Amino acid sequence: MEEIDSPRGRVRVRDLQNNRVVWESYDQLLLATGAVPVCPDLPGADAVEICGVNTLQSGIELRRILDDRNPKNGIVVGGGYIGLEMAEALVRRGMAVSLVSRSPEVMKTLDPDMGHLVSQALRDFGVTLYLEETLIGFETKSGKITGVVTDRRSLPADIVILGLGVRPNTELAAAAGIPLGERRSIRVNELMQTFVAGIWAAGDCAETFHLVSRKPYYLALGTIANRQGRVAGVNLGGGSATFPGVVGTAVTKICEVEVARTGLQESELRELGIEWASAVIRSRTKAGYLPGAGKITVKVLAEKGSGRLLGGQIVGMEGSAKRIDTLATALHAGFTVEEMINLDVGYAPPFSPVWDPVVIAAREAAKLV
Amino acid sequence: MSTERLIVVGGDAAGMSAAAQAKRRNPGLEVVVFERGPHTSYSA
Numbered sequence: 481m482e483e484i485d486s487p488r489g490r491v492r493v494r495d496l497q498n499n500r501v502v503w504e505s506y507d508q509l510l511l512a513t514g515a516v517p518v519c520p521d522l523p524g525a526d527a528v529e530i531c532g533v534n535t536l537q538s539g540i541e542l543r544r545i546l547d548d549r550n551p552k553n554g555i556v557v558g559g560g561y562i563g564l565e566m567a568e569a570l571v572r573r574g575m576a577v578s579l580v581s582r583s584p585e586v587m588k589t590l591d592p593d594m595g596h597l598v599s600q601a602l603r604d605f606g607v608t609l610y611l612e613e614t615l616i617g618f619e620t621k622s623g624k625i626t627g628v629v630t631d632r633r634s635l636p637a638d639i640v641i642l643g644l645g646v647r648p649n650t651e652l653a654a655a656a657g658i659p660l661g662e663r664r665s666i667r668v669n670e671l672m673q674t675f676v677a678g679i680w681a682a683g684d685c686a687e688t689f690h691l692v693s694r695k696p697y698y699l700a701l702g703t704i705a706n707r708q709g710r711v712a713g714v715n716l717g718g719g720s721a722t723f724p725g726v727v728g729t730a731v732t733k734i735c736e737v738e739v740a741r742t743g744l745q746e747s748e749l750r751e752l753g754i755e756w757a758s759a760v761i762r763s764r765t766k767a768g769y770l771p772g773a774g775k776i777t778v779k780v781l782a783e784k785g786s787g788r789l790l791g792g793q794i795v796g797m798e799g800s801a802k803r804i805d806t807l808a809t810a811l812h813a814g815f816t817v818e819e820m821i822n823l824d825v826g827y828a829p830p831f832s833p834v835w836d837p838v839v840i841a842a843r844e845a846a847k848l849v
Numbered sequence: 850m851s852t853e854r855l856i857v858v859g860g861d862a863a864g865m866s867a868a869a870q871a872k873r874r875n876p877g878l879e880v881v882v883f884e885r886g887p888h889t890s891y892s893a
């Protein structure tokens with residue numbers, strides 16, 4: 481699709497197999513154009529060995545380059561979950577892997593103290609980290625990548641993977657005059673309608689609402705894309721459904737370490753002017769005497785005074801990440817940390833200590849608010 | 850009366866979830882999805 485003509489209710493599409501262009505008319509139009517990776521506008525950035533991974537196709541192409549050329553030195557730029565997952569994948573192929581990130585710790589969707597645990601896990605796995613360094617360019621020799629230049633050094637590279645985040649793919653919507661919001665994502669109401677009649681939007685191209693900050697928010701995740709798509713589809717099919725918003729839950733796994741976050745983190749709270757108390761606890765994923773009881777660190781943030789739960793973060797071994805769902809549910813419910821203490825969560829030795837680590841963290845936070 | 854026509858642009862998580870829901874709820878709806886890549890429903 482190349483153009484939206486909303487006054488006449490039609491879109492211009494090009495058949496990429498034969499290059500034919502046709503106008504297709506609609507009664508209702510749903511934009512689900514997703515997001516595109518952020519690409520630095522730097523010399524050399526168009527070398528084929530510099531890859532973003534955002535679609536199945538781009539993953540297949542990257543895999544082909546890895547299989548064909550057997551590169552030795554891999555550089556990942558960006559410390560988000562995609563960068564980290566790719567760094568792990570390259571190490572598992574036996575490559576020497578370095579990761580460059582502008583932030584002081586990887587996973588800046590965690591507070592720095594929790595992100596530090598993830599940075600450490602990556603180093604233990606054999607990834608060399610160059611933190612607080614900015615990518616400034618690429619070195620190429622006859623069109624082939626040979627290195628990555630940061631503001632502090634240059635690193636040899638046979639392949640570079642960019643994980644610099646994504647931005648909503650909304651140029652065509654903007655050109656058609658459809659109002660945009662946070663980070664130029666398409667503004668929608670609870671039904672997933674845009675502010676142009678007959679046009680809907682869902683997924684990574686659409687805006688959402690943060691249920692804790694009570695503000696418009698942009699977050700590109702498959703979880704949200706599926707939920708927003710379902711709501712749009714129900715309404716387009718004549719039913720009725722609403723999408724209230726998100727609390728910002730995300731999970732990932734790097735090597736053996738599981739990582740999870742939900743709600744607001746310290747940098748966001750600072751910006752919103754919310755006063756908070758936080759508790760960090762260390763516990764085990766199973767009863768401590770069981771073989772395979774792994775370490776788990778849980779951080780809980782709660783509002784000073786009211787005790788309202790604001791967010792939480794988890795880093796730990798197998799069985800850690802999905803415990804974030806208890807915190808996410810509590811955020812949806814608007815619980816205080818005090819109210820979380822008596823949550824009737826399950827216990828038996830193979831699953832957790834008798835006090836679930838998340839509840840232990842809520843207890844500690846309750847003492848501080 | 851001609852059937853209502855829904856056009857979906859983007860055939861991955863959000864687009865295909867919506868297309869499937871809409872068609873299931875209203876089998877009479879004409880649903881057309883345009884996807885520029887070679888794959889659909891690949892992410893989630």
Ligand SMILES: Cc1cc2nc3c(=O)[nH]c(=O)nc-3n(C[C@H](O)[C@H](O)[C@H](O)COP(=O)(O)OP(=O)(O)OC[C@H]3O[C@@H](n4cnc5c(N)ncnc54)[C@H](O)[C@@H]3O)c2cc1C
Nearest residue numbers: 766767770824825826827828829830831832833834835836
């Ligand atoms: C085989 C088994 C498996 C279990 N598995 C699970 C599980 O997976 N998850 C779960 O949530 N719960 C489980 N439970 C239940 C759990 O163990 C009990 O709910 C828990 O132990 C209750 O703690 P309590 O302190 O109330 O009582 P108890 O652990 O029964 O302790 C009471 C103590 O008081 C002492 N006592 C009694 N009378 C007197 C007296 N007059 N003077 C001095 N001392 C006295 C007893 O000797 C005993 O040590 C299990 C129980 C059993 C038996």
Ligand SMILES: Cc1cc2nc3c(=O)[nH]c(=O)nc-3n(C[C@H](O)[C@H](O)[C@H](O)COP(=O)(O)OP(=O)(O)OC[C@H]3O[C@@H](n4cnc5c(N)ncnc54)[C@H](O)[C@@H]3O)c2cc1C
Nearest residue numbers: 481513514534683684701702703705859861862863885892
């Ligand atoms: C490596 C990687 C790992 C991820 N892991 C997770 C995870 O573990 N959990 C999670 O929740 N999320 C994850 N995500 C995010 C998740 O994949 C996205 O949030 C999700 O795919 C968004 O779905 P969408 O349908 O909104 O957009 P997309 O998946 O981006 O799909 C949009 C589609 O629209 C097509 N399109 C765009 N413009 C046009 C046009 N003009 N005409 C025709 N077609 C067009 C594109 O070709 C594309 O197929 C991951 C993403 C990546 C890249």
